[in-house]
Amino acid sequence: MARILLVEDDLTFSLILENFLKKQGYLVEVAHRVKDGLKLVKSNSFQLLLLDYRLPDGTGLELLQACQAEDTPPPVIMMTSFQDVGTAVRAMRLGAFDYITKPVNPDELLMVVQEALQEKVKPEATTSPKAAAFITGNSPIAQQLHDMITLVAPTDMSVLVQGESGTGKEYVARTIHEHSKRAQAPFIAIDCGAISGEIANSELFGHLKGAFTGAMQDKKGLFEAAQGGTLFLDEVGNLSYEIQMKLLRALQERVVQPLGSTASIPVDVRVIAATNDDLINSVKNGDFREDLYHRLNEFKLQAPALRTRGQDLFLFVDHFISQANAELDRHVQSLSPEVREIFRNYGWPGNLRELKNVVKRAVLLTPTEEIQKQALPEEMYQLATTPRPEGPDLKAMQEANERELILKTLQEVRYNKSKAARLLNIDRKTLYLKLQKYNLLE
Numbered sequence: 466m467a468r469i470l471l472v473e474d475d476l477t478f479s480l481i482l483e484n485f486l487k488k489q490g491y492l493v494e495v496a497h498r499v500k501d502g503l504k505l506v507k508s509n510s511f512q513l514l515l516l517d518y519r520l521p522d523g524t525g526l527e528l529l530q531a532c533q534a535e536d537t538p539p540p541v542i543m544m545t546s547f548q549d550v551g552t553a554v555r556a557m558r559l560g561a562f563d564y565i566t567k568p569v570n571p572d573e574l575l576m577v578v579q580e581a582l583q584e585k586v587k588p589e590a591t592t593s594p595k596a597a598a599f600i601t602g603n604s605p606i607a608q609q610l611h612d613m614i615t616l617v618a619p620t621d622m623s624v625l626v627q628g629e630s631g632t633g634k635e636y637v638a639r640t641i642h643e644h645s646k647r648a649q650a651p652f653i654a655i656d657c658g659a660i661s662g663e664i665a666n667s668e669l670f671g672h673l674k675g676a677f678t679g680a681m682q683d684k685k686g687l688f689e690a691a692q693g694g695t696l697f698l699d700e701v702g703n704l705s706y707e708i709q710m711k712l713l714r715a716l717q718e719r720v721v722q723p724l725g726s727t728a729s730i731p732v733d734v735r736v737i738a739a740t741n742d743d744l745i746n747s748v749k750n751g752d753f754r755e756d757l758y759h760r761l762n763e764f765k766l767q768a769p770a771l772r773t774r775g776q777d778l779f780l781f782v783d784h785f786i787s788q789a790n791a792e793l794d795r796h797v798q799s800l801s802p803e804v805r806e807i808f809r810n811y812g813w814p815g816n817l818r819e820l821k822n823v824v825k826r827a828v829l830l831t832p833t834e835e836i837q838k839q840a841l842p843e844e845m846y847q848l849a850t851t852p853r854p855e856g857p858d859l860k861a862m863q864e865a866n867e868r869e870l871i872l873k874t875l876q877e878v879r880y881n882k883s884k885a886a887r888l889l890n891i892d893r894k895t896l897y898l899k900l901q902k903y904n905l906l907e
């Protein structure tokens with residue numbers, strides 16, 4: 466019976482969740498604050514953590530990070546309000562297994578919990594699904610990306626893939642590998658955001674038995690495991706300075722030295738790295754080695770944000786609907802016209818990952834062939850539907866446009882009101898009044 470730790474400050478809601486999970490056969494411990502959650506994590510072993518994001522004495526991210534420091538961290542599911550989707554996406558970069566938006570739907574919760582418990586514990590190196598499970602897209606920006614991939618793939622250049630979270634950077638790396646001379650050798654992906662210090666060292670370069678407490682036997686590093694193939698370093702900006710040095714050596718001299726060993730092992734590996742933020746800023750701040758940056762950045766690719774991909778959005782929707790139908794045994798065919806409109810107007814700050822989650826949830830909740838707006842997270846359709854005036858009412862039309870523009874901007878900047886006001890070229894107070902007027906306040 467799996468043990469779950471639930472950290473949620475809303476007492477009624479946590480009681481409902483606790484009872485629901487217990488009925489499903491899980492053992493549940495509950496905490497209402499970060500401090501108590503930390504104590505429980507330290508003194509117990511849990512197979513899963515279910516964390517609210519906003520807690521009275523901090524955020525769920527603190528608990529997530531504390532868990533990531535463990536040898537075998539349990540999977541973590543974050544629960545957030547719709548406005549915090551950006552944060553949830555950040556949590557996934559820090560190693561969370563998944564997120565669900567509130568109000569929590571019991572079927573969805575159960576689905577994610579079951580998936581998390583079946584899933585192997587992160588961090589892990591993955592040989593991710595074949596690129597055939599992916600689609601390219603028809604938008605000019607997607608075609609351009611595809612051309613660049615075709616151009617750089619056959620060379621042995623290191624590639625730096627930049628892009629917002631969830632834009633498919635791993636997909637880009639995988640496609641490069643599959644179009645390269647190395648296609649028959651392994652493609653190994655590792656999320657550097659989810660590993661730290663000694664673990665990163667031993668994951669990447671290996672270790673000898675006894676090199677540190679807990680090193681019970683020799684372990685091959687991922688560089689060796691990827692011999693002849695491609696190593697994908699996601700979130701490369703998170704590597705410590707010490708590991709950056711070792712990585713530079715591996716790239717320049719083509720040798721690695723496992724922890725506790727004096728021997729240098731030759732490696733022939735192409736490295737593709739990915740970053741969310743502008744790595745050049747980390748270089749300027751002294752957090753990332755400049756020499757390594759240039760070594761990784763022999764060729765730079767930009768993974769485009771979903772909101773810049775036009776009609777590709779609906780190609781992805783069809784693709785994710787088919788995937789979800791197969792996984793959940795549903796027969797959904799399409800979106801209702803109203804849902805299409807909501808999707809078109811939404812800013813998708815979490816990009817493809819967010820779209821995939823929203824579609825999967827909607828498919829789960831749709832027993833018929835067409836997804837209706839009720840199957841979307843409530844706040845998504847409440848916020849996204851701007852009523853349009855029927856007749857030639859200019860003032861009403863202007864207001865509808867204004868509401869829509871404010872919404873889009875808010876979504877793009879993940880509800881940061883100061884940033885939104887700046888972009889909209891109005892002051893915060895005016896923005897606030899307009900949010901009130903259009904019923905857009907949280």
Ligand SMILES: Nc1ncnc2c1ncn2[C@@H]1O[C@H](COP(=O)(O)OP(=O)(O)OP(=O)(O)O)[C@@H](O)[C@H]1O
Pocket residue numbers: 557558598599600601628629630631632633634635636637699739741768784817818821
């Ligand atoms: N071209 C594609 N076709 C279909 N699905 C895709 C495509 N690109 C990405 N996805 C899906 O979108 C999700 C996010 O993709 P991926 O993990 O590659 O993004 P990422 O940019 O590496 O994210 P992060 O910055 O959080 O590491 C995954 O579930 C992936 O399967």
